[in-house]
Amino acid sequence: MSSNFCSKPVDVTKFGVIYAGAQKNVGPSRVTVVIIKKDLIGNAQEITPVMLDYKIHADNNSVYNTPPCYGIYMCGLVFEHLLAHGGLVEVEKKNMKKARILYDAIDESNGFYRCPVEKTVRSLMNIPFTLEKSELETEFIHEAAKKKMVQLKGHRSYFSYSH
Structure with a gap:
């Protein structure tokens, strides 16, 4: 959902995984947002890189690695702006x-x-x-x-x- 992420309402329940390179609409380059259904977490194949094994992220409250603080901060500002202007x-x-x-x-x-x-x-x-x-x-x-x-x-x- 990179191009249309946060450009319109989306019923996230219709998706198992939403993966968005959010730098276009939400934050600075390299910001990525992942929304995944809980029942899909923990089913990664053995060849899956650690950073893409979402169970590790879920078990660590999304801070398995050093979080990109600046990117998160900028996204927060954009989200506040979106909400202040009607969502x-x-x-x-x-x-x-x-x-x-x-x-x-x-x-x-x-x-x-x-x-x-x-x-x-x-x-x-x-x-x-x-x-x-x-x-x-x-x-x-x-x-x-x-x-x-x-x-x-x-x-x-x-x-x-x-x-």
Whole structure:
């Protein structure tokens, strides 16, 4: 759930394990959040690395190793901010509004911008698009940087705006 972690409400009971590289939405790089059902803990195979054997973490109250204090602190600040602004229900509403603005601009551009993703399965968090004329891509990236929109060049075939 790396891309959409904490971007909308999720019924965690529908999953056995949720593994999220949470640096995109929650904290600094290398922050990872794992949510695992208790009945799945303790069934690791012998070849499982110690750090991925969640029984060890559960037995040690998630502090088997030295915890990344700064990352945890930053995540806590983000969680407080999310709660103060209405929680994940409100976050999802904001994400839907922002995504709608971008997708509408793409869809109403008469082909100048193109989104390669079918409308029914488009992401609220990662919005890939191409330009009608590939020779404009360098200029697009340059002009976007002037507006403080950086790192838009995602996959080699698409631009991707992540918010």
